Every structure is written in structure tokens, then in C-alpha cells.
Amino acid sequence: MKFSKKTISNIVFVIIIGLLLYPPTKVYFIRLISFSPSVITDDKQEKLTDYNWNLKGLNTANIDFNETKNKVVFINFWATWCPPCIAEMPSIQKLYDDxxxxxxxxxxxxxxxxxxxxxxxxxxxxxxxxNTLSKVPGQLKSNSIPATFIIDKKGNIITDKKGPANWNSAKVRELLDELIK
Known part of the structure; x- marks a missing residue:
């Protein structure tokens, strides 16, 4: 049985599409193309105006978001069924550990x-x-996940990233080191 070049290219195309749709391959591919998030320029940064947000700790204590004022905060909205969320989790865990x-x-x-x-x-x-117990502050709402925000000690939203990113990059670490000072 002899295949034409067109048939072979169609088979290869279908295999590639199938691999990209297969969850483990999809997560690997997303991880491969995830880069460091951008920092919002000073002139475009927004100051978080609403800290009235209560959260139920699932594996930690409950938190009143008002307690995070004057602190550097890393917020990530995610789900276990979300391939982009799964793809960025190893980098987030490494960042969290440090x-x-x-x-x-x-x-x-x-x-x-x-x-x-x-x-x-x-x-x-x-x-x-x-889990959220009350309304998420408007400036932190997103229609997609993952959605990640980094807030400085003054309440400025420094990073607002929708979609996966490499959170364990030197760029993010330098940013956090600067914000912690």
C-alpha cells in the first residue's frame, strides 16, 4: 500500500493535533511556551481599592484580605481541571517554597x-x-483562569497575568526581591 505525500502530511497533521489535545501533552506544550509575566509599567498600575474579601482556608487558616495590607501578595485563581493552571503549578510551587x-x-x-x-x-x-466567602474585589476579577496578580506593599497591582506563566523565573524572583525590600 502506497501513500501519497498529501495523505502522509494529513496523517502527521492529525497525529500532531491529537497529541496537542491529549491532556499530558497539552500541559507539557503549554509549559514549554510559558514565559515570565510582564510587570505593569508605573503609569498603568492600578491601586487595589477594595480589600474587603473573606476567604475560607482549605488547608490553612481563613483570611480576611484586609490582613494583607502593607504586604507583598501573590494571588492565583486556578482549578485542578484547567490545563494551563496545571502547566504553571510546578513553577509556582518552587516560587512558594522559596x-x-x-x-x-x-x-x-x-x-x-x-x-x-x-x-x-x-x-x-x-x-x-x-475558597472565596465573599465578593472578589473588582480589580481582581477575571473571566479566565489561571489569573495571577502580584500586589506590592502599597497596594499597587504590579502584575496582572491571565493565562499560564513561568513564575519561577529570574525575572519574577528579582521583582519579588525588589518588592520585599
Whole structure:
């Protein structure tokens, strides 16, 4: 049986598309093309105006977001079923491991703890995770996940990234080191 060049190229195309749709390959590909997030320029930064947000700790204590005032905060909205979220989690875990005592990390999901705990156990993650108990501040709302924000001590939103990123990059670490000073 002889295949034409067109048939071979169509088969290769279908295989590539199939691999990209297959979740483990999709996550790997997303991780491969994820770069460091951009920092918002000073003239475009917004100051967070609403800290009235209550969060239920799933594997940590509950938090009144007002407690994060005057602190550097890393907020990530995510879900266990989201391939871009899954792709960026290893870099976030590494960042958390090194900065958890200097930066307030807030990981927000609307999933129940059983689902998240199974995901964490499977992947050896230990990120402080919350469900929201009250309305998310408007400046932190997003129609897509992952959505990640870095807020400085003055309440300025320094990074507003929708989609996956490499959070363990030298660029992000330099940013956090600068904000912690």
C-alpha cells in the first residue's frame, strides 16, 4: 500500500493535533511556551481599592484580605481541571517554597477540598488554598483562569497575568526581591 505525500502530511497533521489535545501533552506544550509575566509599567498600575474579601482556608487558616495590607501578595485563581493552571503549578510551587515566609500567597479555587487535596497529594504540592466567602474585589476579577496578580506593599497591582506563566523565573524572583525590600 502506497501513500501519497498529501495523505502522509494529513496523517502527521492529525497525529500532531491529537497529541496537542491529549491532556499530558497539552500541559507539557503549554509549559514549554510559558514565559515570565510582564510587570505593569508605573503609569498603568492600578491601586487595589477594595480589600474587603473573606476567604475560607482549605488547608490553612481563613483570611480576611484586609490582613494583607502593607504586604507583598501573590494571588492565583486556578482549578485542578484547567490545563494551563496545571502547566504553571510546578513553577509556582518552587516560587512558594522559596518565598512563603516573605510573600503572602493566596491560591483561590472554587473546587472542594477533597478534589484539591487529591491533586496536591498526586503532585506533591502544598500551596495555601482558599475558597472565596465573599465578593472578589473588582480589580481582581477575571473571566479566565489561571489569573495571577502580584500586589506590592502599597497596594499597587504590579502584575496582572491571565493565562499560564513561568513564575519561577529570574525575572519574577528579582521583582519579588525588589518588592520585599
Amino acid at each position: 518565598y512563603k515566609d516573605k510573600v503572602t500567597f493566596v491560591f483561590v479555587s472554587n473546587e472542594n477540598w477533597t478534589v484539591i487535596d487529591d491533586f496536591y497529594i498526586k503532585n506533591s504540592y502544598n500551596l495555601p488554598t482558599y
